[in-house]
Amino acid sequence: MTLDLHELYQELHRIPELALHEFQTHDLLMKQIDALTTDCDFAEVQVPEQLPTAIMVLLHGSNPTRTIGYRTDIDALPVTEDTGLPFRSQHEGRMHACGHDIHMTVAVGVLAQFVKAQPTDNLLFFFQPAEESENGGKLAYEDGLFTGQWRPDEFYGLHDNPQLPAGAIGCRMGTLFAGTTEVDVHFTGTQGHAAYPQFANDMVVAASQFIGQVQTIVSRSVDPIEGGVITFGQFNAGTIRNVIAGEANLHGTIRGLTQKMIEHIDDRIRAVANGIAMSYDCQVDLHLNQGGYLPVENNPHLTQEFIQYMEKNPHVQYIETEPAMTGEDFGYLLSKFPGTMFWLGIGDPEHQLHSSELVPNEAAIEPGISAITGWLQQRMTEKE
Numbered sequence: 001m002t003l004d005l006h007e008l009y010q011e012l013h014r015i016p017e018l019a020l021h022e023f024q025t026h027d028l029l030m031k032q033i034d035a036l037t038t039d040c041d042f043a044e045v046q047v048p049e050q051l052p053t054a055i056m057v058l059l060h061g062s063n064p065t066r067t068i069g070y071r072t073d074i075d076a077l078p079v080t081e082d083t084g085l086p087f088r089s090q091h092e093g094r095m096h097a098c099g100h101d102i103h104m105t106v107a108v109g110v111l112a113q114f115v116k117a118q119p120t121d122n123l124l125f126f127f128q129p130a131e132e133s134e135n136g137g138k139l140a141y142e143d144g145l146f147t148g149q150w151r152p153d154e155f156y157g158l159h160d161n162p163q164l165p166a167g168a169i170g171c172r173m174g175t176l177f178a179g180t181t182e183v184d185v186h187f188t189g190t191q192g193h194a195a196y197p198q199f200a201n202d203m204v205v206a207a208s209q210f211i212g213q214v215q216t217i218v219s220r221s222v223d224p225i226e227g228g229v230i231t232f233g234q235f236n237a238g239t240i241r242n243v244i245a246g247e248a249n250l251h252g253t254i255r256g257l258t259q260k261m262i263e264h265i266d267d268r269i270r271a272v273a274n275g276i277a278m279s280y281d282c283q284v285d286l287h288l289n290q291g292g293y294l295p296v297e298n299n300p301h302l303t304q305e306f307i308q309y310m311e312k313n314p315h316v317q318y319i320e321t322e323p324a325m326t327g328e329d330f331g332y333l334l335s336k337f338p339g340t341m342f343w344l345g346i347g348d349p350e351h352q353l354h355s356s357e358l359v360p361n362e363a364a365i366e367p368g369i370s371a372i373t374g375w376l377q378q379r380m381t382e383k384e
């Protein structure tokens, strides 16, 4: 079968789906994977019952000393696409605004290379649901997906980066991405007539004060050299201008580059929530959930090897990057298996990840596949 990776990318881009609901995406990937592996006597494909949108592909090596894992995420975001692309999202209010369609295409491309030429070590490809929320990596680990022959000895994964030139590889020793905590806050007061605030307890005011006070955590309680982020991306309250809202809901995210910093910010948010409950005489239900979004800590030995390989490869444009405040549940898998996460440049510097206008440059796909294939081959020649 001839695999047209650009067709695959565009087809994946058309059908973005949210965490744990990636059914069309799963079917399209399965079609590609089946076509690639059907005549391959060293490939095993598994769809885990516990995580039905995930796919695991194991290529048995010809003379294996280890199993090397490669992970791609497959979910999308609740963002309305505004790119004007001819292959734009057909799913209203959903978009591959984080470039997981690029990630999947590159993973299928790397798989195709190793189906053509059997690897010496075992290679495990993990198509992971639910990176943006719902902790797909952690669920997979806790469901026992990485046991027996499916257990990788080391794990690699990429994230696309619009600020790097298309096809460039970025990485660093140590922490690549922040850890994150998801924050949900529900405020309950007393609903009432806009004209009689004395008989109501206004949750728009309480929630707004909460937001305002929380903004002082990073500026006043966090070491500026270390830094942190608190963002509330969703605020819902009220129904009409002349009814005082008796309820409000906030949804946000906390980021820090160390686990200690995340826990410190979590503690400060708890204190602010208690203070608001007391001073506004209302109920504040706070839920903090870190789940699998641990800081992404690259393994020192493997990452040094990875960087050396990329720096020496004349076909790779390698760029040393700074730590980023983006999160990734690959951080959880890297807390269980040694490995490396790295960036693949997609050359759209005008836009950030999660932008409704993000347009990855497809020219990133082939150099990405070639750099990763080369790296995995190189790893197979290493004794440790």
Ligand SMILES: CC(=O)N[C@@H](CCC[C@H](N)C(=O)O)C(=O)O
Pocket: 098, 131, 132, 133, 134, 159, 180, 181, 182, 252, 253, 254, 293, 325, 326, 327, 328, 329, 353
């Ligand atoms: C690369 C990227 O953008 N990742 C997401 C990860 C989501 C983390 C979690 N659901 C949260 O919102 O805290 C990100 O937003 O950084």
